[in-house]
Amino acid sequence: MRKALIVRGGADFHFPVETTDSFLPFLADAGFEVEIADSLAVYEDQERLLSTHLILQCWTKGDLTPAQQAGLEAAVKAGVGFAGWHGGIVAAFTDRNYQWMTGGWFVCHPGNFVPHQLTVIKDHPVTEGITTVDLNTERYWVLTDPLNDVLATITFTAEEPWNEPVTHPAVWTRQWGKGRIYVNTVGHHLPDLDIPEIRTMIERGILWAASAATLPHQR
Numbered sequence: 001m002r003k004a005l006i007v008r009g010g011a012d013f014h015f016p017v018e019t020t021d022s023f024l025p026f027l028a029d030a031g032f033e034v035e036i037a038d039s040l041a042v043y044e045d046q047e048r049l050l051s052t053h054l055i056l057q058c059w060t061k062g063d064l065t066p067a068q069q070a071g072l073e074a075a076v077k078a079g080v081g082f083a084g085w086h087g088g089i090v091a092a093f094t095d096r097n098y099q100w101m102t103g104g105w106f107v108c109h110p111g112n113f114v115p116h117q118l119t120v121i122k123d124h125p126v127t128e129g130i131t132t133v134d135l136n137t138e139r140y141w142v143l144t145d146p147l148n149d150v151l152a153t154i155t156f157t158a159e160e161p162w163n164e165p166v167t168h169p170a171v172w173t174r175q176w177g178k179g180r181i182y183v184n185t186v187g188h189h190l191p192d193l194d195i196p197e198i199r200t201m202i203e204r205g206i207l208w209a210a211s212a213a214t215l216p217h218q219r
Contacts, residue, residue, distance in 0.1 A: 002033070003032065004034050007056070008059060010058075016058040020036075022190060022194075030206075032053075032054070043069070043071040043075075046071055054213065056206060058085070064098060069098055075179070076181065077179060078179065081181075086138075087106060089183055090105060103181065104169070106185075109140055110139065110159070113136060116136075118154050119153055121150065122149070122152075126182070126201050126205050126208055130200065147174055150169040150172045152171035154167070171185070180210075182208055182209040183205075
């Protein structure tokens with residue numbers, strides 16, 4: 001049986017308990033034994049991290065200690081998958097090494113809830129069969145890494161103060177050491193995650209991120 005560790009907490013406005021709980025049936029059906037941590041101290045427990053195939057994080061506006069950042073990154077580099085959505089992964093911590101690992105950082109969501117469309121731009125197991133998704137939620141303006149494998153984007157129309165259309169990555173994957181990372185910037189609250197195409201991409205992203213993990217400490 002594979003193991004998944006859910007790390008959740010931080011700002012309540014992203015509903016870390018409710019949103020991660022909504023994925024528990026899927027994780028069970030996919031054959032994961034799930035542990036839940038509500039403290040970032042878990043990132044200092046290398047034995048626990050290296051006994052899991054996947055870390056699913058939903059933590060907004062937190063503070064990683066140097067030891068916690070180093071522990072999390074060491075686990076990912078060793079092959080543990082890392083996945084999340086929205087502020088739970090790209091507005092989690094101001095630590096620059098964490099942002100470097102995940103490949104992006106949230107800047108703002110102009111206009112708050114705005115009708116817009118997510119567009120798939122690359123064939124990938126995560127996006128198979130999905131072309132566009134109509135949304136009415138926050139549009140994440142993000143700073144991202146060129147190493148990201150961008151799977152889907154959103155486009156901001158020409159508005160003040162940027163005055164021309166701007167396209168931003170919305171779904172991406174990346175490799176960090178031996179570990180796989182999956183990010184989806186959609187998911188402010190449960191109604192976003194209940195959109196079938198968004199739910200499907202996140203579930204597939206979870207499986208994709210976990211698929212490379214081989215519990216290296218047990219070799």
